[in-house]
Every structure is written in C-alpha cells, then in structure tokens.
Amino acid sequence: MAALARWCVRHRLLAVLLWLLTLGATATAAALAGSAYSTDYEVPGTESGRATELLARGFPGVVGDGGTIVWHTENGTVRAADVERTMTRTLDEVAELPAVAVVAGPYGEGPAQADRISADGRTAYATVTFDRPVGDLTAADARSVVDTAARAAGDGLRVELGGSAVALTEPRGGLLAETVGVAVAAVVLFLVFGSLAASLLPIATALVSVGTAYAGTVLLGHAMTVADFAPMLGMLIGLGVGIDYALFVVTRHRQGLRRGLPVGKAVEEAVATTGRAVVFAGATVCIALLGMLVLRLGFLDGVAIAASLTVVLTVAASVTLLPALLSWIGPRALGRRERRRLAEQGPEPETGTPPQGLAARWAAFVERHPKKLGVLALAAVTVLALPTLSLHLGTSDQGNNPESATTRQAYDLLAEGFGAGVNGSLTLVGEVHGAADRAALAELAEAVRGTEDVASVSPVTYAPDGDTALLTVVPESAPQSERTSDLVDRLRTEVLPRAEQGTALDLHVGGVTAGYDDFAALIVGKLPLFVGVVVALGCVLLLLAFRSIGIPLKAAAMNVLAVAGAFGVVVAVFQWGWGSDLLGLGRAGPIEPFLPVIMVSVLFGLSMDYQVFLVSRMYEEWLATRDNRRAVRVGLAETSRVINSAAVIMIAVFLAFVLTGDRVIAMFGIALAAAVALDAFVLRTLLVPALMHLLGSANWWLPRSLDRLLPRISIERPRQPVAPGDGRARIPGRRGECRSARAGADA
Structure with missing residues (x-):
C-alpha cells in the first residue's frame, strides 16, 4: 500500500488523468450501447414461471409489455357520440405511432369490447401493446403515446394512462437526490475538517x-x-x-x-x-x-x-x-x-x-452505567423492530404511486369503475390434449366463477394450434392484497386439482400476484442459508482480525438487531403508511420480496466498517494495557466522533434518495438510513461498549489451540518499533492513529 501511495503522489497528474479517462470511456460506451435493464421478476421453474412460458408459446400477443389508456366522463357516459368520436380518433392516432403494435378499445361489437366499459358507463379503457419490451423502449416512445392520448382530455373528459411503459415518462428526482445528498455531505465534511x-x-x-x-x-x-x-x-x-x-x-x-x-x-x-x-x-x-x-x-x-x-x-x-x-x-x-x-x-x-471533550465524557458515562444504558439501547431497538413481525412481502404496483402521477390516477379510475382486481388479473394456463380436457375446462370456468373472491372469469380461449388454453380471472381484491394471494393459493390447492382429476390437464396460475408470491416464497425459503453464509464469513474475518470469540458473536448479534430495527421502520412507513404521504411516497402497500436479501447484504457490509473501526482501537489499547475498562473507554472516546460524522454523511445521502420518487429506491434509502442511524448512534456507541464493559476480559478470549491454528492478519500496517532503550513500545493505531504506551503501563 505504501508503494502504491508513493506512485500516486509522484505521478499525481497521470493518476488523475487515468481515472478521468476511465470515467469518460465507460460513460461514452454506456451512452452508445444504451440500457438493457430487466423488470422481469419471474423465476423459471415456479408455477407462475411455467404459466408465462405456456403463454409466450401459445399466445405471444398476450405476453408482453403494454399500457392502458383510461378515460372517464363526469357528465353522461363514454358511449355518448362526442366521447366515442373523440376517443376513437385518439386511439387510431396512438395505433399509428412507431412503437405501438396493437390498440384494443371498447368500441365495437363483441363481449370483449363491452367488458372494457364500466357498469355505470362512465369509465372505459383501451389496451396498448408495444412492439418491443419496456426495457427496449425509449422515454420518447412512451411520451408520444402519453401526449397523443392526453390531447383528448377536456370538456368534462378525463384521460389517464397506466402501465410500465407510461411510468418511463413520469419525473424522477434522481439528480435532485444526488445533489441534496452530496450538498449535505459537503457541509458535514466542512464542519469536520x-x-x-x-x-x-x-x-x-x-x-x-x-x-x-x-x-x-x-x-x-x-x-x-x-x-x-x-x-x-x-x-x-x-x-x-x-x-x-x-x-x-x-x-x-x-x-x-x-x-x-x-x-x-x-x-x-x-x-x-x-x-x-x-x-x-x-x-x-x-x-x-x-x-x-x-x-x-x-x-x-x-x-x-x-x-x-x-x-x-x-x-x-x-x-x-x-x-x-x-x-x-x-x-x-x-x-x-x-x-x-x-x-x-x-x-x-x-x-x-488522553481523550478530552464530549466524546470522552460520554465514554466515561457508559463505563459508569453499562447495565442501565445497555438495557435502554436494547429496548429502543426492540421497539423499532416490533413492526417487523407484521412484515408482508408482495408486489407494490402503480396504486402505490403518488396521487399526482397519471399512472396512479389510471389505476384508481380502473379500480373504481371495474373493481380493484382488474389492475392485476390472474391467468390460468394449461396444455390441452383432447376432448376430455376441453370438457373439463368448460366446467372449470364455472367452478372458478363460484370461488370466493373471484369477480369475473373470461370464457376459455384456445391458442391457434389448439394445444394451449387460457382463462383470465379477475379477483375482487387488488393485486397486492393478501386476499388475492389467498385466492392464488385456493386455486392452486383446491380448485385446479379437482378440475384436473381424470384428465391430462396440467394447469398453472400466473399473473402479477402469483409471480411475486412465488418469488417471495423462493427467497424466504433460501433466506436462512443466505444469512448463515454471510454471517459466517463475517465472523471468520473478525475472528482472524481480533483473535477473539466474543467480538465476532457480538458483531453478528448487532447486525441482526440493526436489520430488524431497519425493517421495523420500513414496515411502519411503507406497509402501515406512517408518514408515507408526507414524504411523497404514495399509498401504503407490501414490501418488495427482494428487499430482505439485498438489505441484509448491504447492511452487514456497512456495519462491519463501524465494527472494525471501533473495536480495532479498543483492541489496540487492550494489547497495550490488558485493561478492558480502559480499552473500551479510550476506544469509544477516540473513534465515536469519526463514526458519528461518517454516519451523518451516510444518513444524509441515503435519505436524499427518497426524493427520486421511486418507491423501491426510497425503500432502500429509508431502510439504510435507519440502519446506519441505529448502528452508529445506538449499537456501536452505546450497546457494544456497554456489553464489552460487562463482559470484561472475556471479550478477548480465544482458546490457545485455536490461536495457534489461525493465520494472523493485520488490518493496518504495524508500526516499526522505536529504538531500544527508551522504555516505550510503539503500537499500531486504528485508522492511522499512532499511540505509544509505556511498557506494561496500566497493566
């Protein structure tokens, strides 16, 4: 590391230019290549994944990315001549746009068209199918559809648009979030330096x-x-x-x-x-x-x-x-x-x-009252973690968007006019092998209509080759509702098995809710293995660094507490809706199923930094004095200021990303900010030192046999000892703090 630093100092212009050239080259390549991100959370091998595969093979026009144009009239009905004339012309214009493949509206003959007009006749919708996946669409492609449809609004006619493609046109505060986060960080750094x-x-x-x-x-x-x-x-x-x-x-x-x-x-x-x-x-x-x-x-x-x-x-x-x-x-x-x-x-x-100031006084206060403060810190984290017990993993949809968004307006109009389930219908898909299967499917449609929480069922539709059949089921509840998840389970465990008896049918339930439920179940099933692997690897690293059994175990416990407390805050804000409208986060809803895995990964890594920073300074003092109370006090006094400054910067950056308007990113931002605040201000500067005072020298215990077997690593480069004869030994400092201690002092 020293040689690397010397090279960078001697060739500082070259080092800066290399970084700037790397940034410019990658940015140019990215701009030329364009983005190719995925919004597909389907997992192959699950039942919903199998349903998607069958749909793609038998009904390629059904599977794909699209949008919805919804219109509502306050006076009269959508069947009025002027409304029909206006919207028919608008839909024809949308159909002529370059990125649009098909537009299916409510005007015309047939039951499919009639189903797109609400029972009171005041709301109607049309579906827009694009000629490519959303990931390949540009914002300009989606904007042309939005602008064309929006021109029809006026004279008592509301026009709103929904769908993942339309979401591309809604403003995101990414640049604003970065600017605010960086500005706050700059202020904190200036105050520190x-x-x-x-x-x-x-x-x-x-x-x-x-x-x-x-x-x-x-x-x-x-x-x-x-x-x-x-x-x-x-x-x-x-x-x-x-x-x-x-x-x-x-x-x-x-x-x-x-x-x-x-x-x-x-x-x-x-x-x-x-x-x-x-x-x-x-x-x-x-x-x-x-x-x-x-x-x-x-x-x-x-x-x-x-x-x-x-x-x-x-x-x-x-x-x-x-x-x-x-x-x-x-x-x-x-x-x-x-x-x-x-x-x-x-x-x-x-x-x-010797350490002076507020940090030193706080460290001495913790030393005098470790039991009371430890209990207080544990109680605070426990209270914050309680909402985690009601954690509901599921899909958030455009019904969770801010009320000002056109996607949210379209979602609400559809829910009011056609029922909440129309925003996330389920699909029953299966292969057909003969007349017996066709007869069973006809009976299945009637059975599903009579199932609890089902609003409507479409007639059986067969693929052109006749080998695949499709039924569309509209639930009474919203896609993210637990009632819809219960309906998916009921169809899979009760209704479909009865229909398949005595036939060659193998039916699968697909749709947004089914896909997210399968994804959540898969992640929850693998979560113990994942957490075990991550915690074990972290414990091994800390064991090698600090030659102690207790330090890694405490670190693992602190990580679990930080994650639990952060999830409690996320559940309260996003699932219960506490303050979500005030923060512009939209309606309350379930927690994304992938959040636990990513959060555990990120939080574990971030908290390890504070653990290493704090405990290594304590470890240094312990090696010098063999006095646990002094080691904990000095370590806390000398590191808490930098830990707190670093935490304030992280919290500011993470909270700033709430301004993006993206629910998923805001969820990560609030969760990470809550976890860092807990970690820095409660766990590392209160609960950890309190526990270490209570455990005494047991903090640093390691069986001799294990000590001989473990390789020795140094987080920081050891200092060269001073010349013999001055009676002092140089001790490597944490974060570069070099301290000297008289040999055997305070032992």
Whole structure:
C-alpha cells in the first residue's frame, strides 16, 4: 500500500488523468450501447414461471409489455357520440405511432369490447401493446403515446394512462437526490475538517468512482440480467461508502500533517494504515453483497455484481485517486487556523494526550452505567423492530404511486369503475390434449366463477394450434392484497386439482400476484442459508482480525438487531403508511420480496466498517494495557466522533434518495438510513461498549489451540518499533492513529 501511495503522489497528474479517462470511456460506451435493464421478476421453474412460458408459446400477443389508456366522463357516459368520436380518433392516432403494435378499445361489437366499459358507463379503457419490451423502449416512445392520448382530455373528459411503459415518462428526482445528498455531505465534511479543499476531495473521489460504476452497470446489463433499480441502488451505496472511505483517509492524512510530516509522507502513511482498513472494509461489503449468489437467482445475481463493482471502484479511488488529489492540495488539507497553529506552536506530539471533550465524557458515562444504558439501547431497538413481525412481502404496483402521477390516477379510475382486481388479473394456463380436457375446462370456468373472491372469469380461449388454453380471472381484491394471494393459493390447492382429476390437464396460475408470491416464497425459503453464509464469513474475518470469540458473536448479534430495527421502520412507513404521504411516497402497500436479501447484504457490509473501526482501537489499547475498562473507554472516546460524522454523511445521502420518487429506491434509502442511524448512534456507541464493559476480559478470549491454528492478519500496517532503550513500545493505531504506551503501563 505504501508503494502504491508513493506512485500516486509522484505521478499525481497521470493518476488523475487515468481515472478521468476511465470515467469518460465507460460513460461514452454506456451512452452508445444504451440500457438493457430487466423488470422481469419471474423465476423459471415456479408455477407462475411455467404459466408465462405456456403463454409466450401459445399466445405471444398476450405476453408482453403494454399500457392502458383510461378515460372517464363526469357528465353522461363514454358511449355518448362526442366521447366515442373523440376517443376513437385518439386511439387510431396512438395505433399509428412507431412503437405501438396493437390498440384494443371498447368500441365495437363483441363481449370483449363491452367488458372494457364500466357498469355505470362512465369509465372505459383501451389496451396498448408495444412492439418491443419496456426495457427496449425509449422515454420518447412512451411520451408520444402519453401526449397523443392526453390531447383528448377536456370538456368534462378525463384521460389517464397506466402501465410500465407510461411510468418511463413520469419525473424522477434522481439528480435532485444526488445533489441534496452530496450538498449535505459537503457541509458535514466542512464542519469536520474546517477546510474547503479537504471537504471537497471525498466528494470528488466518490463522484468519479460512482460515475464510472454507473456506466459500468449500464454495460453489464448487456452481458447479464440486471434489475432496473440496480444502477440507482449502486449509486446510493457508492456515494455513501465512497464519501465515508475518503473521509477516513483524509482524517488520517490531516493527523500526519498536524504531527509535522511532509505532505508526501503524510499521504503515504494514511494510505498504508487507513487505506488498508478501507480495503478490508470494502472487501467485507463485497463479500456480503456477493453472498446473494448462493441464492442462484439470475435477477439478484446482476444486482449483487453491479453493487460490488461500485464498492470495488470506490475503494480503488480512495487509495489511488484520493492520494493524488491530497498531494495536489498540499497543506491546504488543514484549515487556516490549523496551519497557523502548526506554524506557531509546532507539530503535535505523536504520543497524543488522553481523550478530552464530549466524546470522552460520554465514554466515561457508559463505563459508569453499562447495565442501565445497555438495557435502554436494547429496548429502543426492540421497539423499532416490533413492526417487523407484521412484515408482508408482495408486489407494490402503480396504486402505490403518488396521487399526482397519471399512472396512479389510471389505476384508481380502473379500480373504481371495474373493481380493484382488474389492475392485476390472474391467468390460468394449461396444455390441452383432447376432448376430455376441453370438457373439463368448460366446467372449470364455472367452478372458478363460484370461488370466493373471484369477480369475473373470461370464457376459455384456445391458442391457434389448439394445444394451449387460457382463462383470465379477475379477483375482487387488488393485486397486492393478501386476499388475492389467498385466492392464488385456493386455486392452486383446491380448485385446479379437482378440475384436473381424470384428465391430462396440467394447469398453472400466473399473473402479477402469483409471480411475486412465488418469488417471495423462493427467497424466504433460501433466506436462512443466505444469512448463515454471510454471517459466517463475517465472523471468520473478525475472528482472524481480533483473535477473539466474543467480538465476532457480538458483531453478528448487532447486525441482526440493526436489520430488524431497519425493517421495523420500513414496515411502519411503507406497509402501515406512517408518514408515507408526507414524504411523497404514495399509498401504503407490501414490501418488495427482494428487499430482505439485498438489505441484509448491504447492511452487514456497512456495519462491519463501524465494527472494525471501533473495536480495532479498543483492541489496540487492550494489547497495550490488558485493561478492558480502559480499552473500551479510550476506544469509544477516540473513534465515536469519526463514526458519528461518517454516519451523518451516510444518513444524509441515503435519505436524499427518497426524493427520486421511486418507491423501491426510497425503500432502500429509508431502510439504510435507519440502519446506519441505529448502528452508529445506538449499537456501536452505546450497546457494544456497554456489553464489552460487562463482559470484561472475556471479550478477548480465544482458546490457545485455536490461536495457534489461525493465520494472523493485520488490518493496518504495524508500526516499526522505536529504538531500544527508551522504555516505550510503539503500537499500531486504528485508522492511522499512532499511540505509544509505556511498557506494561496500566497493566
């Protein structure tokens, strides 16, 4: 690491240019290639996945991406001559647009057309089928449909549009979220450093690395399945950890300058010490993210690799680009007052002084009241985690969008005119092998009509080759309702098995709700394995770093508490709707089924950083003094300020992404912000030190036989010992803090 730092300092212009060229090249390639993200959460091998395969083979026009044009009249009916004339002309214009394949409206003869007009005659809709998947559509393609349809509105006629393609045209606050998050981070950094130059470097480093990663994720989408929210998720994680990692390196560099080190030497020491810790922390985040690969779900594999790519690039920028920039600004990494004090009073002593200030007083307070404070912290986390017990995994849809969105307006008009279930119908699909199967299907349609929570059932439709049959079932409840999920189970376990008896039929239930239910069931089934693998790997890393059984176990427990508390906040805001309208997050609904897996990965990796930062300073003091109380007190006093500053930056960045208007990204932002707040302000600075005071020297116990077997690793480069004879031993410092302790002092 020291050699890398020296190279970056000596060739700082080349190092900066290489990063800028990499950013420019990847951004250009991404712009030329375009995006190829996936919105398909279907899992092959599940029943809903089999239904989709049969539909695609027998009814290629049914499966695909489309939109819905909904119109409603306050006076009269949609069958009025002027309304019919206006909408017929509009639908014909939409059908002529380049990206549109078919438009099916309500006007004409036949039951299919009549079903598109509500019972009161005041609402009607038409379906728009595009000639390509939504992932291949441009915003301009969707915008042309929206603008053409919207021109029909007026004189008491409302026109709204729904569907995944239409959602492409709705404004997203991505740039606003990034700007707000970065601005708050800049303010916090300036307050911490007191230097404008030093506060801008972590932000510049994070922006370059995250920008490169964003473009890389776009390109990755052409090589494998990458979810449509993966780029924004990667940006959210990258900005948070990138600014934090750079904060740690700059903090260590400034300490070196205050001790009188030349700029180049201070940069080298910062990278050789704190840079090693940053690499270790980034590796733990990547390990946690790549743990998603054990689930063997292509949809999540792309998310894991894209997020890991972002973390790798932020770490690389922190130990290459940042050192070059630090050497460029020279002594200006210190504020004017610090430079003046250094010139007048000389360098600070390397040995340092006992911790002072609020952090030291807090550490002493925790030392005096570990039981009371530990119980208080545990109670607070438990209260926040209680809503997790009612966690409902399912699909959120356009009914959860903000009320101002046209997709939400279309959703509500359809629900009011045709029933909530029309927004997410179910499909019964199966292969047909003879007359007996056809007779059974006719009876099945009647049986399904009489099933609880079914609003309507379409007649049996046969594919052109006659080998595949389709029934469309409209539930009485909304797609995200638990009643709809219960209906899916009822059809699969009761209705369809009775219809299949004595026939060759093999029927499958598909549709939005069925697909999400299958996806959720698959993830929940594999979640214990995933959590076990991630926790085990983290415990092994901490065991090697701190030579202790208790430290890894406490870290695992803290991670579980942080995840539980974060999920409690997510359930309260998004599922129960507490404050969701105030935050502009739309109507309450279920939690996305993939959220638990991704959240566990990200939170475990992020919390490991704080764990390593806090405990390694305690471990250093323990090795010097063998006094657990002193080790915990000093470690907490000397690290809590940086932990809290880093946490405030992360929280600001994560919360800013609520402004994107994307429900999934907002869910991640609030969950991560809640988890970091709990981790930094409750767990690491209160519960962990309280427990360590109560456990005493047992914190550092490791069986001798295991100690001999384990390899030894060092998170930071050990210091060279001072010349013999001065009676003092140099101890490697956490985050580059070098402390000396008299041999055997306070033992």
